[in-house]
Amino acid sequence: MVIAASTNYDSNTQYFDTSAVETVIKLVMQYNSNxxxxxxxAISISCTASICEKTGSKNIMFSPKLLRKSKALYNNVYPTKLVA
Incomplete structure (x- = not known):
């Protein structure tokens, strides 16, 4: 299942609001935890491990949402440049 939920980047805290993604994951897990x-x-790669820990699922992967292939590393290092 692909989860494409809205995320906002807070430049003050330098964190993504992953609550919408986490809500979808919890709903999915209610019906099929496997x-x-x-x-x-648009989240950072490190958010995936945190979400796995919070939800207790090891079946969560991340596929970056990037502007251009040539900018993959730049987009991940500077997440405010990601398209949300």
Missing amino acids: VIMVIKS
Whole structure:
């Protein structure tokens, strides 16, 4: 299952608001806790491990939402440049 939920980046705290993504994951897990979920939202790679820990699922992967292939590393290092 692909999860493409809205995320906002807070430049003051330098963190993404992943509450919408987490809500979708919890809903999915209520119906099938074994389903493999792929997050396709503007979050940093490190958020995936945090979400796995919070939800207790090891079936969550991340597929970066990037502007251009040539800018993959730059977009991940500077997340405010990601398209939300």
